[in-house]
Amino acid sequence: MKLAIFAATGGIGRHVLDQALAAGHDVTAVVRNPQKLLSTQARVVVADLAVAEPAALQVAVEGVDAVLSGLGARSKSEAGVAWQGTRAITSAMRTAGVRRIVVVSAASIGTVPSPDRPRPPRHDPGDGFFTRHLVVPVIKKVLREHYADLARMEDVLHDSGLDWTVVRPPRLTDRPLTGTYRTAYGQNLRRGITVARADVAHCMLRALDQPETTKQTVGVAN
Template identity: 65%
Template sequence: MKLTVFAASGGIGRHLLRQAVAAGHDVTAVVRSPASLAGEPEGVRVIPADLTNPDPAVLADAVDKADAVLSGLGPRSMADSGVASRGTREIVAAMRTRGVRRIVVVSAAPISTVAAPGRPKPPPDPGEGPLMRYLLSPITKTVLRKHYVDLAAMEELLRDSGDLDWTVVRPPRLTDKPLTGVYRTAYGRSVRGGMIVPRADVAHCMLRTLEQPETIRQAVAVAT
């Protein structure tokens, strides 16, 4: 496949890049600074682009003729709050310009219960146990409130797109452990008891959804 990876120098983006190249895909990497990909696999087309101040023509070129777009875009600090929704909006605009429909993005496990304009009172997550629902999830949502509001807005943008074949992948706490390829998934809810997952396995799951049409227009939770 011809794939375009946004935020390819990030924690999940690097794994997407490496795994996609290893699988034989034709990969375009979109990063703020090409120097950040020093030492990564050869043969990757690298396009510099700042999604906080994007050039629409550059983004359109980045997704041109892509079979799918994958995004590891997310805030790295409080100063980056809003980057996921704003950046995804620009990516979607570029995709529409070039007629690309398939997109897979990374979000976070608790987002199904985070309010958004179109879902002001989201229902409880049936995948959450009592400990997660009444203690851990509320604490996490308080600490990461701005990040989660941003991700909820990103998900709503995709749900409301109408014409895109999107998949949202929702991991819990991320680790830097090696790829296992062994993890659990759940559609539309969190993985029961799923507390952690390696970034490498999140990337693996995202790439695997490209071969699973049943994941289109679905939120897929992933956890070990």
């Protein structure tokens, strides 16, 4: 399969890249800083998703079967890159006739207001009492700008007309790949507190072979 991987040097993107190459896929890695790439097997396209680069993005997605994105703000000052970058990516995909995209978001986003969902559900149906009333309120306050960015990114996908999948992990760890993580459609996982970045990457790649994940949010946790 021909894949374009955005933010391929990020915490999750680098695992997506390594696993995709190991599986024998033909990969284009889209990165801001190519010096951070540890692998030389992928075709590399340099693009800064914080600014619109339609020509570079068009080159990256032309002829691919699917796009995977680990795009997200690394600091408060970068908040906005997820939705703006995803808007540019999906625009390039439509122009190129590419329909399939899988992105990573975050477990709490289903309860975060956005322009298209100003009154989301108060609680995620998969969260237990402790998570709902203690963990989530604190995290949403600390990461308010990041979560607003991701919520708006999901709006972009819903409005794109493309075949999207959103993977929503809880707290990320650097534990090794297990391949035995749990998933749930449209909600978080009960007692799903953490998940390895490598497992999130595995889940994203696996979604490409699961048509039932199209236009779905997928909760994932170890």
